[in-house]
Amino acid sequence: MKKSLVLFFFACMIFPTIHAQSVRMMLAEEFTSATCGPCASQNPAFDALLKSNTDKITSIKYHMSWPAPGNDPMYLHNTVDNNARRTYYNVNSVPHVHLNGNLFNGMPSQITQTMLNNYANQPAVFDVALQHRLSAGNDSIYITMIIKANQAVTGNLVAHIAVIEKEIHFTSAPGTNGEKDFYNVMKALLPSKNGTSLPNFEANQYMVVEAAWKLANVYNIDQLAAVGFVQNVTTKQVYQAANSTAGPLVPFFANDAEVKSIVNGNTQNCSGTMKPKALIVNNGQNPLTSATVEFSINGQVLKTINWTGSLAFREKALIEAGTLEFALLNTNELIATVTQVNGVADDYTENNYLSLPFTAAPILTQPVSLYLVLNNKPTETSWELRNSNGEVIQSGGPYTTPGSIITEPLNMPQGSCYEFVMKDSGGNGLCCGDGIGFYAILEGNSSNPVYTGQSFGYEDHNEISYGYVGINENLSADEFQLMPNPTSNAFSFKLSLQNPAHLSLDIFDLSGRLMMNHQFGLLEAGTHTLTQSVRQLKKGMYMVRIESGNEVKTSRLFVE
Numbered sequence: 001m002k003k004s005l006v007l008f009f010f011a012c013m014i015f016p017t018i019h020a021q022s023v024r025m026m027l028a029e030e031f032t033s034a035t036c037g038p039c040a041s042q043n044p045a046f047d048a049l050l051k052s053n054t055d056k057i058t059s060i061k062y063h064m065s066w067p068a069p070g071n072d073p074m075y076l077h078n079t080v081d082n083n084a085r086r087t088y089y090n091v092n093s094v095p096h097v098h099l100n101g102n103l104f105n106g107m108p109s110q111i112t113q114t115m116l117n118n119y120a121n122q123p124a125v126f127d128v129a130l131q132h133r134l135s136a137g138n139d140s141i142y143i144t145m146i147i148k149a150n151q152a153v154t155g156n157l158v159a160h161i162a163v164i165e166k167e168i169h170f171t172s173a174p175g176t177n178g179e180k181d182f183y184n185v186m187k188a189l190l191p192s193k194n195g196t197s198l199p200n201f202e203a204n205q206y207m208v209v210e211a212a213w214k215l216a217n218v219y220n221i222d223q224l225a226a227v228g229f230v231q232n233v234t235t236k237q238v239y240q241a242a243n244s245t246a247g248p249l250v251p252f253f254a255n256d257a258e259v260k261s262i263v264n265g266n267t268q269n270c271s272g273t274m275k276p277k278a279l280i281v282n283n284g285q286n287p288l289t290s291a292t293v294e295f296s297i298n299g300q301v302l303k304t305i306n307w308t309g310s311l312a313f314r315e316k317a318l319i320e321a322g323t324l325e326f327a328l329l330n331t332n333e334l335i336a337t338v339t340q341v342n343g344v345a346d347d348y349t350e351n352n353y354l355s356l357p358f359t360a361a362p363i364l365t366q367p368v369s370l371y372l373v374l375n376n377k378p379t380e381t382s383w384e385l386r387n388s389n390g391e392v393i394q395s396g397g398p399y400t401t402p403g404s405i406i407t408e409p410l411n412m413p414q415g416s417c418y419e420f421v422m423k424d425s426g427g428n429g430l431c432c433g434d435g436i437g438f439y440a441i442l443e444g445n446s447s448n449p450v451y452t453g454q455s456f457g458y459e460d461h462n463e464i465s466y467g468y469v470g471i472n473e474n475l476s477a478d479e480f481q482l483m484p485n486p487t488s489n490a491f492s493f494k495l496s497l498q499n500p501a502h503l504s505l506d507i508f509d510l511s512g513r514l515m516m517n518h519q520f521g522l523l524e525a526g527t528h529t530l531t532q533s534v535r536q537l538k539k540g541m542y543m544v545r546i547e548s549g550n551e552v553k554t555s556r557l558f559v560e
Contacts, residue, residue, distance in 0.1 A: 024124045026057040026116070027229050027241035030108060031086055031096045033064045034072040034175025034182075038107075039095040046097075046108035047183050053113070056120040058243050059184045060162045060227050062086065064094050073174050074185050077217035081186060084193035089236070101231055101238040125150060126201075127252075130161070130228045130244035138221055143190060143244065144314065145209040145228045148252055149201035156233040157198040159209050161190040166223045184227070188213045198230070205350060206252055208283065208314075251313055253347035256284035257291050257338045259354040263318065263459070265334055268451060270361035270417035270465035271388060272328040272540060278319045278336035278354070282311040284347065292340040295321040298332055327540035330486055330558045332358050360541050361417070363465045363556065366444030370420075372406040374399055376435035380426040383439075385410055386419040397423075402435065410441075412466040422453055422460040429456040482544060486558035490533045493546075493555075497525050501549040505532060507557065508543045515542065523548070534559055 028050065032039045050059050062082045063074040075082055089098050089105070098105045103119060127148045134141055143161050168182045189195070190211035198207065209228075218224060229241035263277040276295060282288035288311040295303045302324045309317055319336075326332075337353040338346060346352055374381055382397030394411055412418050422439055424430065430437035431454050440449035441464065453460040482491040495503070503520040518532060534557070542557045 023055070024120050024122050025128075025241045025243075026100050026103075026119055027227070027238045028057055028059040028111070029062065029085065029089070029098045029101075030059060031062050031064055031089075031091045031094050033066065033075065033094050033177075034173065034179055035067055035069060035177060036064075036094045036175075037177050040177035040179045042095050042108045043179065046095075046111065047181075049111065049113065049116070050183075053116050053120075054243075056116050058227050058241050060164060061183065061185050063185065064091075066094070069176065071175065073217075074168070074182065078186070078188060081189040081193050084189070085186075098236075101236040103237075123150070124240055125153060126230050126240040128228055128230060128240045128242040129249055130226050130242050131249045132224070132226050132244040132246060134221065134224070138215075140212055140214050141224055141226075142212045143210065143226050143228075144249060145211075145242075146206060146249060146252070147198070147209070147230060148206035149203060151203050152201060153239070154200040155235070157200070158195040158231055158233050159198055159207075160195040160229050160231060161209070161211050162227045163187045163190065163213050164225055164227055165219060166225055168219050168223070187216075187218065187224070190226075195231075206348070210314075249313070251283055251285050253283070254285045255288075255341045255344060255346060256348045256351075257281070257288055257341045257346060258283050258351040259293075259336050259338055260316065261457070262334065262336055262354055262356045263457065264461050265356040265358065266419075266461050266463050267356070267358050268361040268462045268464070269328060269332070269358055270363075270463045270541075271419070272326055274324050274326075274334065276321050276324065276334060276336065276356070278321070279316055280307075280319060280338060281316045282313055283351070284313070284341070286342060287312055288315075288317075289342055290340075291319075291338055291342075293319045294335075294337045294339055295324060296335045296337070297324060297326040298329060300326070302326060327538055327559075328360055329539065329541065329560060330360050332360075334358065360556070360558070361463045361465045362450060364443045364450065365466075368410045368412060368450075368464065368466060369442050370396070370406070370408045370410055370439065371442055371449070372396075372408075372439040373430070373437045374402060374404050374406065375430050375437035376402045377426055378402055378404070380424050380434075381430065381437075382423045382425075384421045384423070385412070386421065388417050390419075393418075398425075403437075412464070414466055416466065418464045418466060420462055420464060422456065424456070424458060427458045429460070430454050480546065480553040480555050482555050482557055485556075486560040487534060488560050489535060490531055491544075491557065492529055492531045494527060494529050495523075495546070495548065495553075496527045497523060497548060499525050499549070501551075503530075503546060503548045506545045506547075507534070507537070508545065509540070 062085050063072045065075050095108050097108050129146050131144045132141055164184045165187055168185055170180045173180050190213055196209050226244035230239045258281050259278050260281045261279045265276045266274055278293050291307045293305045294301050303321045305319050307319050334356040335353055378399035381399055384392045385394040387393050438454040440452040442449055451462055482493050502522050505518045507516040509515050537559045539559055544557045545554045
């Protein structure tokens, strides 16, 4: 399934006026320094060549710390990103230019107009367009990058966004080579030096990448912009580049709604219910005024929501499904699908649906605890433990000490299904710009967590089945194996008796209700293989309990 990718979730009100490009745009990545004599002699002619070919090529200038004295301020402003690109290309001298990654590398003086004409006269593998805007307080810049493949492309692809300062002019030279004028100076690589990983593309598939940067060491905010490019990390080939515009973008399709994420979905479930929400985003040229969203589990449509509103390009809405009831299987899949947009079929169906696989929650019998590592904003973190009626029976947070470790037992009476909800009021989980934290649910002294969470937005929901539902907790319990499992007809099991004993079998649903009882009667000592029909049971998960004398054994059963 192909999905649109969105990172760093910032709402951007963008209206269509600028079209994505359809011609080949080359990228020159130059490594230079204000302390480099040859840079001062070669850069003016190279900058003039770039300026006269803005329809063919764009550039990013990375400043280096050498030659001595290594005090170039534009290098010192971002040593990490400057050094990352130098290391990636294994550059060891300045000035040095990489053209389209691996197409050419050498000195700027070696690049000619004829070379640019020849290289630019090639089909554009991708169409790329960028838009930048400053925050209301002029302290951050937001970038939206749209990428569409004109043909199938495979490989280790990445989208890079470089925030640049287009022109920096000094009244006196900042370095030792006398240069005062610098162009397209890299300020930051977004979301990091590694860029954004991209999947393989099919023809006409597109993606959206969003990123933001809090301004630092900017000489003139009016000169801020961005350069975006798509590169094969392994071969270093740059397929396409683009300059950003302050004007709005034109999306590729008129009516296009994307299911961006599923909120409140469980990755583990024991209740057979869920209250998911689908976050949809308008990727189309037209305002999104209506959408039909279907929620299905295991192939069955359980709820259809007809939403109305008004969303501009890249604006979002949260569609609530309400409570979904379903037959829980061992492995399950929730799918949210946009089936109609603005009363018509969606123009681009590849991003209309999103799936969330989930499994039956494990049945825990040992004491359960929370292990929580807080990030740099602990006041945003809290959690709740809810019983099968949705009542909060235990909670924690907000907290006060950044980076601290919280361990707390979870108080759960046996024989029920519980929901654990981790919350972050900042909307970015326990990571993503606020330091690194995470949480884990642990059983007993095991170092293997039942499940963990870190990057989950505002809330992370999961369920825990504790004790054996519908079974007397005072009896000792031991697992036994059912074959086949899942089954739609019958199951068998083996039982070894040291002494003759009466055998009874009970099957309970998840609420503890007795669904079946079978008395096998008195069995002789020895090993027995027994079979039980389940044709009358509906699809879902059940607990099977057998009692022989004073011994009780239990196991989960999945009927499909």
